[in-house]
Amino acid sequence: MSLYAQEKKVGSWNVIVTVAPGPGRESRLLRQLRRLGYFKPTEFKNVCSGHVEDTAQFLEGLRAARENQEPWLSDLGRVIPVEQTFSFTPETLTGQLKQAMIPLVARMTEGTFHVRLERRGLPGQVMSQEVERQVGEHLQALAEAAGKRLQVSFAHADYVVAVETIGTRCGIALLDRTFRERFPFVLPH
CATH class of the missing domain: 3.30.70 (Alpha-Beta Plaits)
Incomplete structure (x- = not known):
């Protein structure tokens, strides 16, 4: 190229x-x-x-x-x-992330997970922990509706949903435990 x-x-x-x-x-x-x-x-x-x-x-x-x-x-x-990227505003980020969880849940089986948002920029406009909580609750509800049991865990989770922002661009990825063990330099904060 x-x-x-x-x-x-x-x-x-x-x-x-x-x-x-x-x-x-x-x-x-x-x-x-x-x-x-x-x-x-x-x-x-x-x-x-x-x-x-x-x-x-x-x-x-x-x-x-x-x-x-x-x-x-x-x-x-x-x-x-990151598997997908999109532009967002502080007001639309949570809703856009909730939509992005739909295909991720399909790839998850039962186990533990957490959502980790690494925000760069927009201080005071995007509250990382609040976004993580809302998106995590939505993901858990989607899993339950699909008949899957997923529980939040921050210690050795089976899945980490990595959300990375650079200004008003966002990238997301689903990182399972096997993937993180194979590539130890892939460490969401």
Whole structure:
């Protein structure tokens, strides 16, 4: 894919990468990541968004680099692959997230879960814990209606619904325990 085509796609990022704190780390990490897709810094410190053609292949590449103890990985904080992105306003975020839970519930079996919102921007306009609670209650009601027993748990949950915002763009992903164990650098806060 041409660099221009990659740049056009970054508006619909499918990966968020955080950078370990320290001088020069972001530029070093971006040099390495740009070999794997299109990545750019965001307006938020130590947060980069990116687009990769194949997120599974990208994550496997990072896992292999970690196993090979490649030094550039010390600049990596965490990686969150997102399955879908959308624009929102502070007033519409909770409702849009509730709608986004419908296909996620279909992929979940019984067990434990929690919703984790990492909000960047909009201080005082989006209350992360309140959004997490409302979306979690909605997800639990959807599961119950589908005949599934899902309980909220913040310790070793079977599923984590990762919600990542950058300004007024939101990305979500369903991260099951097996996935998080295979890719330990995928750690929602």
